[in-house]
Amino acid sequence: MNVVSNIPPLDLKRQYQAIGADVSAAVLEVLASGAYIGGSVVRDFEQQFASYVGTTECVGCNSGTDALYLALRAMKIGAGDEVITTPFTFIATAETISEAGAKPVFVDIDLATFNLDLSQLAAAITPRTRAIMPVHLFGNPLDLTKLMSIATQHNLIVIEDCAQATGAKWNGKQVGSIGHFGCFSFFPTKNLGACGDGGAITVNDPALAADLRMYREHGSRQRYYHEAIGVNSRLDAIQAAVLQVKLQHLDRWNQQRAKVAAIYQELLANVPNIITPQATPGGESAWNQYTIRLVAPAGIDAAAYRDRVRASLLEVGVISMIYYPLPLHLQEVYRDLHLPIGSFPNTELVSHQVLSIPMFPEITFDEQQRVVYALKDAIAAHHTPE
Known part of the structure; x- marks a missing residue:
């Protein structure tokens, strides 16, 4: 086995x-x-x-x-x-x-x-x-x-x-x-x-x-x-x-991170329900994370869809992270600022969509392919409401 x-x-x-x-x-x-x-x-x-x-x-x-x-x-x-x-x-x-x-x-x-x-x-x-x-x-x-x-x-x-x-x-x-x-x-x-x-x-x-x-x-x-x-x-x-x-190794590591990001960009370019991250024009990202947005099909709750895709990835050994599931203005600690849901719509939207997939200089091309195959399979499996 x-x-x-x-x-x-x-x-x-x-x-x-x-x-x-x-x-x-x-x-x-x-x-x-x-x-x-x-x-x-x-x-x-x-x-x-x-x-x-x-x-x-x-x-x-x-x-x-x-x-x-x-x-x-x-x-x-x-x-x-x-x-x-x-x-x-x-x-x-x-x-x-x-x-x-x-x-x-x-x-x-x-x-x-x-x-x-x-x-x-x-x-x-x-x-x-x-x-x-x-x-x-x-x-x-x-x-x-x-x-x-x-x-x-x-x-x-x-x-x-x-x-x-x-x-x-x-x-x-x-x-x-x-x-x-x-x-x-x-x-x-x-x-x-x-x-x-x-x-x-x-x-x-x-x-x-x-x-x-x-x-x-x-x-x-x-x-x-x-x-x-x-x-x-x-x-x-x-x-x-x-x-x-x-x-002494930082620039080389960051260059490798950029190559990893470029491979993800290519492999994920035409995958439905995924929005890939974009560097700010004029900037050079250090790619600490590679964070995609998962766009839920009509009729499916965005956060629930993201969580189901993430669970499917985990089942095949691909570990992802969510940065960040709850915006700061909706945290209990900032309740006294009186900023209800709807105060910052873009932030609230992406908090339900973001998923950070494996990103580090030493990740191999085969591993990146596994990540992408797993994403495609997960998206296909969850394209309708459960």
């Missing part, structure tokens, strides 16, 4: 098999050094990552979530302020705005790109608006030229949420180098992932970088002297060592 292995959404074991010796050596060197918090390894990675992104400064921290929060704190955004963002993203984007004491203001997304619909942005700006926090969702960069023009016109700070987009480019420039802040996550599932939590903020202002370091170190510039209420948010040396190794 032939046993067919599962195809996971991401396979970090294959990545480790390729670079494990270098990663292990870097980690053991840190362990032998006895310097586990801060130190030269962290500083070296910060300099290397700043150079990669194209900024003068990089401040490591312990997560992408804290990167967003620290950027808000550095600009003293808090109570009474508003920050515009998308309702179609991971909770951390809006959560950090709330944690800083400000109010998240949502703007609907563009159906083609899953990113903020910039045509709706101006209408959301009020006298209380201090910043815009765009998300380069699934690795697909937002039109930063248009966004920065709007932000400059209204004197607003732009905090790029680059958590899923390390290595993505807009007009040839790395995301995270165009806004006032670039906020990155090094969670293991990201294009540049640590072996645990990690994050970083990129910025071109040395004074802001100094403030970010102060806030991440309990509000302290000099040990045991504190000028603000800060947090403990440091990128540890072991994670920095892992990231130094992986950064």
Whole structure:
């Protein structure tokens, strides 16, 4: 009997098999050094990552979530302020705005790109608006030229949420180098992932970088002297060592992700009930996810259809993910914003349709074919109401 292995959404074991010796050596060197918090390894990675992104400064921290929060704190955004963002993203984007004491203001997304619909942005700006926090969702960069023009016109700070987009480019420039802040996550599932939590903020202002370091170190510039209420948010040396190794491979991995995406685009081009993802014109996606939209046939509930297709994929060993099944404005935590169903129709529509299929640099062509065959079979099996 032939046993067919599962195809996971991401396979970090294959990545480790390729670079494990270098990663292990870097980690053991840190362990032998006895310097586990801060130190030269962290500083070296910060300099290397700043150079990669194209900024003068990089401040490591312990997560992408804290990167967003620290950027808000550095600009003293808090109570009474508003920050515009998308309702179609991971909770951390809006959560950090709330944690800083400000109010998240949502703007609907563009159906083609899953990113903020910039045509709706101006209408959301009020006298209380201090910043815009765009998300380069699934690795697909937002039109930063248009966004920065709007932000400059209204004197607003732009905090790029680059958590899923390390290595993505807009007009040839790395995301995270165009806004006032670039906020990155090094969670293991990201294009540049640590072996645990990690994050970083990129910025071109040395004074802001100094403030970010102060806030991440309990509000302290000099040990045991504190000028603000800060947090403990440091990128540890072991994670920095892992990231130094992986950064050397990032461009190659992203190029391979682009090839994987191109193959999916070709194989899925004429499959009914599927809308394939599209990169923003002028942008270069990092393809953190390959997220399709499943369009339910007439008379079938969209979310139920998506869930049945997903279950059929799982039966044949194809593991998919849903990012994200419930928009932020409909989450219990944001009930007090009084944004009922229908507030952001594009977001609500895609939340019932999206399905992220296996996407990682090491996936084989045969595995991609299996994914596509399974999708075709599932769609054929569920084309009528149950």
